[in-house]
Amino acid sequence: MSSDIYQPPEDIVSRTLTTKDQYDALYAQSVNDPEGFWKEQAKRIDWMKEPTKIKNTTFEYPDVSIKWFEDGELNVSVNCIDRHLKDRADETAIIWEGDEPDTDEHITYAQLHRRVCRFANVLKELGVKKGDRVTIYLPMIPEAAYAMLACTRIGAVHSVVFGGFSPEALAGRINDCDSAVVITADEGRRGGKTVPLKANVDEALKHAHGVEKVLVVENTGNDIKMKGGRDVWWHEAANGIDEFCKPERMNAEDPLFILYTSGSTGTPKGVLHTTGGYLVYASLTHEVTFDYRQGDIYWCTADVGWVTGHSYILYGPLANGATTLMFEGVPNYPDASRFWQVCDKHKVNIFYTAPTAIRALMGAGDKYVEGADLSSLRILGTVGEPINPEAWEWYNKHVGRGKCAIVDTWWQTETGGFMITPLPGATPTKPGSATKPFYGVQPEILDQEGKVQTETETEGVLCIKDSWPGQMRTVYGDHKRFVSTYFETYKGYYFSGDGCRRDKDGYYWITGRVDDVLNVSGHRMGTAEIESALVAHDKVSEAAVVGYPHDVKGQGVYCYVTLMTGEEPSDELKKELRNWVRKEIGPIASPDLIQFAPGLPKTRSGKIMRRILRKVAENDFGSLGDTSTLADPSVVDDLIENRENR
């Protein structure tokens, strides 16, 4: 834990939207009078019918129910586009920067309006209606934004699946929410390589039989197969289509989107967000946390396949009428200076990325960042995992040149928007701490037994005491799972799954997941998902997966694999298993280390003692703890002896 404190830079304080006094006053109001606070904040949105009921929420187990602005009516695309047309039709809504450095495009709000309307009309032609689920499997091209906004225009519920997921993973997500329409592209581009998106969809649809139409955007132009009657080219369908589409009136609590995320058990959960509360929260957090001013060029490097892309590439910024940059490529293509070149090229003022990218670029050497000007930058953000103080310091010194404010934003797919974060002009920062709660957020630290820790300086699991508008409403199709995952263990609280420490100044330090969820390069993954992929291989009898500290990725994936009788361990087989997992889930889940283990440490009742596996993977043998309850304690010696070295 770093003890350094950085005061907000003077330039930032002198023109900030939120001073420390304002933050303190508004925070107090937000928790003492949530109704009054959020009634006022809801005015930032254009409502077709203003809400009179503001908050109607309970975390009481098992009757958890969350409703915000429940009699309000609105349309998200109107808020993100139409309402800006009066004053800013010709200003840039989206700057698209392609994978190759010489490709980019500026899309004005007027153009965005026409393109989203056309997209919406095409979806209608394909039979999509209000409430229908549409799966989007697209690369980072402007059409991804059009497709998402088009869904909101007509009240369809989008489920964006990250383009790096495998056909198997895609099929599972299509089936879970019964999508009849999938939107994809011929291929994607990343780091000079192509990604066979349409071919992946074809493969997925062998296991997803409810899909009637596949809408295909031409991107690379390379040859792909089109299936008659099912597959439709976007440019053909859009030919002659009307450029205006009347927006659907949506209730504040109508579903807006589903986004699948990993939990500690079972298949990924369909996190459901609704319309009104989510939009109010995404836009408020975007403005306040990034100290956003009209005219700023804002860049979030995430993919729209993750929640960060939903809230902070698309909905938050566009609801605020911002210019948001969308980047198709990767940080190290053509070389490790790409991010900084893009910042200079487009004069980026606010830059938001992940610690894993910062560490990778830091590792590549300072020469890549030193050649850049970067004087346009004012605010730097991070998200996805705890940032180690060295990476924070490097970001501050080499990218921020000591003049930028750094916001380390803690939040989750489930929370819809920022929960614990500094505000640029208000909060002194400490490298590695997400600092203080956002308006309306009441963090509590509980011990394992569920007792609230009342001292300021303490450590335990991080829970939230009361609802906030951006909170997920349910797990799609499985409300029981929603209640049991987040509200059963610690009654009366939302349980985040993260461990946390609070220091003497009341600053929060996230210490990582306390459940069986890994955070690999900022991507969330359930160990159960990787285990079930491994045991699906016919040579594997059992598998247990844990995380271990990894210099660049934050956590690496360590797999213990027991083979079927008669199968021989070999490097060849390791490679085969690695490829297998990539095929089953996607490259992001690729095992870093595989150890063949003749036995796993189990209790007499057959439960795998993961604590021991974690310690071995961490090379921490001194503190294995009590192993006497193991059915066969000798397996531990074998595990240690044959551990994989990194």
Ligand code: WTA
């Ligand atoms: C982790 C991403 C420390 C955390 C928005 C959380 C963080 C999980 C931070 C959610 C941060 C996210 N500091 N840890 N600033 N931000 N996390 O759903 O473990 O992909 O529970 O949402 O990422 O990941 P998710």
